[in-house]
Amino acid sequence: MHELPQQLANGLILGAMYGLIAIGYTMVYGIVQLINFAHGEIFMVGGFGALTVYLILPAGFSLGAAIPLMILGGIVVSVAVATAAERFAYRPLRSAPRLAPLITAIGLSIVLQQLVWQFYPDAKKDHPFPQFKGEAISLFGANIQPGGIFLLIAAPVSMIILGFFVNKTRTGRGMQATAQDPDTAKLMGINTDRIIVTAFAIGAAFAAVAAVGYGLHNGQVGFRMGFILGLKAFTAAVLGGIGNIYGAMLGGLVLGVAEALATGYMADVPGMELFGGGSWKDVWAFALLIIVLLVRPQGLLGERVADRA
């Protein structure tokens, strides 16, 4: 058990990224009951948006100074794509059967991947992303790279801002009302179309922040990066209780830590020698989802469905 702090740190970094992406799934689901399967690609285009900002900045700009601009660029691109998707792909289908927007989301996901692959320069294979040079920081016996630090700071800061927004602002209150009863929200004078767009935009902004963290942490971005990460983040959202923003972050962290621990220690469990190492981590992640859903179908922090009626 000599590497426990390191495994935990790796798990929390991964989990912070899952959680940030999961917010987008959970907010959109909470308000329009749509699983936006294109959200992984919203995350991906945010990474390319941030990269583009870095590439067009004049030489001599330090990465530290560029980061805020890169985050902003990523957010602009992700939010633009997400709100356009809402307006032109999902809104016309709002009263259609559930399956129609779901299939549209999957189609949109493929379209976005292919657009980046086709038209972004040199995006046919993974594209290098700038990384901080410098030593890893040692914390509680774990070595954490600067990219990891970014994610470990970004996740709680984003959650505090979101919690304040949802609970303390007028739009946030309107969002809660729309999630609980959309028709009655309209009777209160709430423009529910605008609330829905806002939910898509917030989810996209969080995904863009996660994408910058992904790039800094892994040193590259690629057109396929949103696919499996999107699935994992969706898993995190369900694990935490879909529709609950704190559940999304908690689900992300639990999933990330579980994956890291399984990767690090499963091989030490007698009889499980074959199932250790990184290649089995997705199996453990989804196995965890199944177990949680069997024991607690509403997810860790989820509301019982009966409350929604």
Next chain:
Amino acid sequence: MTALLEVEDLRVAYGKIEAVKGISFTVEEGQVVTLIGTNGAGKTTTLRTLSGLLKPSGGSIRFNGKPLDGIPAHKIVALGLAHSPEGRHIFPRLTITENLQLGAFLRSDKEGIAKDIQRAYDLFPILGERRKQAAGTLSGGEQQMLAMGRALMSQPKLLMLDEPSMGLSPIMMQKIMETIVELRAGGTTILLVEQNAQAALSLADQGHVMEIGKIVLSGTGQHLLHDESVRKAYLGED
């Protein structure tokens, strides 16, 4: 003088099925007007169309002199038309105070809102006692009080109440009806939809009897209350 609400030849359809088949009525300022009738007569559909949740397939609605065609629901509230929906539809996971605040979503006068919340607590003391409780934990009658209080928070010119007595105990129902009388005395104009014809007619200035999408009989509340066919059909007399 024109009426506050003028409905003319209103038609509403769900797909090919017409639920409201051309009804006309008016509500004058200060009046209580009631629509009575059995389940499926089109009363709730009428209210949901007036508040913009459903689109009419024909006819016209004028409120305060202005046509409501094509105005989305969230803007109709701003014109002064509040709707307390059938089945109460309070926001279950928000507190009572938060529900009332949502009723004032379009207002920005903080002091006025605080005053009106207090007024709702004066009207329904039980709500004040439980103000920090999640609204979903209230009893049916308490939820109905909250729904009415919430609708009043927008300071409406016309308050539409859909089945406020539904599923309530006789005591609770009496309390709700007393409140309607109290509101009328305070000058609130009310459009009341009820299956409890006796209670609704005895406090209404005007009543309209609806049957499968049409108004079949209109008159003052007292007149309808004593009308033979109404007594037979809706008041359970032979």
